[in-house]
Amino acid sequence: GEDVEQSLFLSVREGDSSVINCTYTDSSSTYLYWYKQEPGAGLQLLTYIFSNMDMKQDQRLTVLLNKKDKHLSLRIADTQTGDSAIYFCAEKTGGFKTIFGAGTRLFVKA
Amino acid sequence: DSGVTQTPKHLITATGQRVTLRCSPRSGDLSVYWYQQSLDQGLQFLIQYYNGEERAKGNILERFSAQQFPDLHSELNLSSLELGDSALYFCASSPGGLAGPTDTQYFGPGTRLTVL
Numbered sequence: 001g002e003d004v005e006q007s008l009f010l011s012v013r014e015g016d017s018s019v020i021n022c023t024y025t026d027s028s029s030t031y032l033y034w035y036k037q038e039p040g041a042g043l044q045l046l047t048y049i050f051s052n053m054d055m056k057q058d059q060r061l062t063v064l065l066n067k068k069d070k071h072l073s074l075r076i077a078d079t080q081t082g083d084s085a086i087y088f089c090a091e092k093t094g095g096f097k098t099i100f101g102a103g104t105r106l107f108v109k110a
Numbered sequence: 111d112s113g114v115t116q117t118p119k120h121l122i123t124a125t126g127q128r129v130t131l132r133c134s135p136r137s138g139d140l141s142v143y144w145y146q147q148s149l150d151q152g153l154q155f156l157i158q159y160y161n162g163e164e165r166a167k168g169n170i171l172e173r174f175s176a177q178q179f180p181d182l183h184s185e186l187n188l189s190s191l192e193l194g195d196s197a198l199y200f201c202a203s204s205p206g207g208l209a210g211p212t213d214t215q216y217f218g219p220g221t222r223l224t225v226l
Contacts, residue, residue, distance in 0.1 A: 042220050043217040044217070092213075098215060
């Protein structure tokens with residue numbers, strides 16, 4: 001069935017790079033998304049990548065897509081305390097549903 | 111600010127009661143989605159409406175129902191509430207209902223429901 005999996009927690013030091021990983025199952029996925037949820041807030045769209053791309057860079061964010069392995073990652077360079085949040089990976093399936101992962105909680109230590 | 115508004119922000123009620131959560135989508139968006147987020151279940155898709163019609167159904171309980179009105183705002187009705195219904199309820203909206211590849215969802219700030 002359709003599923004998106006992420007690790008639940010990641011802890012990094014301020015200034016280091018963070019890499020959040022995600023795997024998905026639908027090989028006909030069209031778009032893959034990263035959302036950020038800060039405490040007490042809704043999900044905010046961070047970035048997305050079309051499935052025929054390998055990489056997308058947007059300031060401190062780099063998205064890497066390995067379509068063969070159905071693996072998506074989000075790299076945050078120079079991680080700041082303000083980056084502490086839950087990060088959700090999501091895929092737009094070939095059937096045009098959006099499936100969300102359970103979210104990765106990023107802790108940034110000062 | 112995503113442009114999606116939800117009211118109320120917080121709601122505290124008792125078991126057995128009925129509540130209504132309200133969502134106004136971004137201007138021009140025709141689709142509205144409802145999600146439930148709890149600590150043990152993560153983000154669960156409940157239901158989607160497009161231009162007033164139900165489009166897709168997820169893990170929505172029979173005690174819950176939703177509708178989308180002609181002005182495109184939506185309401186989620188939760189009845190016979192149980193302790194386990196305590197959660198954050200999010201609404202999201204997107205431009206199209208055919209959910210094409212570029213039909214991205216934008217989320218509201220959520221309603222926190224506490225059932226005592």
